[in-house]
Amino acid sequence: MNEQSKNIKFCVNCGEKINFDAKFCPKCGAKQPIERNSGSAVVLKNPGVAAVLSFFIPGLGQIYNGEIILGFWFLIFQSLLLYLAFFQGYKFVLLISIVLWILGIVDAYRAAESINRKLGTKKNLKSLIENH
Numbered sequence: 646m647n648e649q650s651k652n653i654k655f656c657v658n659c660g661e662k663i664n665f666d667a668k669f670c671p672k673c674g675a676k677q678p679i680e681r682n683s684g685s686a687v688v689l690k691n692p693g694v695a696a697v698l699s700f701f702i703p704g705l706g707q708i709y710n711g712e713i714i715l716g717f718w719f720l721i722f723q724s725l726l727l728y729l730a731f732f733q734g735y736k737f738v739l740l741i742s743i744v745l746w747i748l749g750i751v752d753a754y755r756a757a758e759s760i761n762r763k764l765g766t767k768k769n770l771k772s773l774i775e776n777h
């Protein structure tokens with residue numbers, strides 16, 4: 646990556662090389678999404694971090710991946726199951742809780758990987774365009 650490539654991005658509509666700060670494409674006029682991290686356009690997720698977060702707090706890995714609603718569902722459902730198991734005496738619920746906990750960890754890991762794959766594909770596409 647050279648210095649110049651940091652200051653350009655690609656139009657979401659037509660793929661034209663445009664100024665990184667441009668709000669609209671000069672070629673087709675399409676509105677460009679606002680880049681949250683102006684330093685680096687692509688932010689990869691760490692699958693290990695996502696899994697560890699879900700290991701300690703169910704749903705936190707999903708929230709880290711940007712799946713906020715899914716994350717909160719994991720957290721709420723898990724809290725409910727633990728409440729039933731420990732305060733209401735439904736011990737069998739603990740089994741469901743453990744399964745859900747493991748599923749949450751695996752899901753967080755896989756979701757982070759799939760996010761990276763999508764971002765990676767986009768990145769490859771960009772470098773492909775740049776080389777032509």
Ligand SMILES: [Zn+2]
Pocket residue numbers: 656657658659660661670671672673674675
């Ligand atoms: Zn355009």
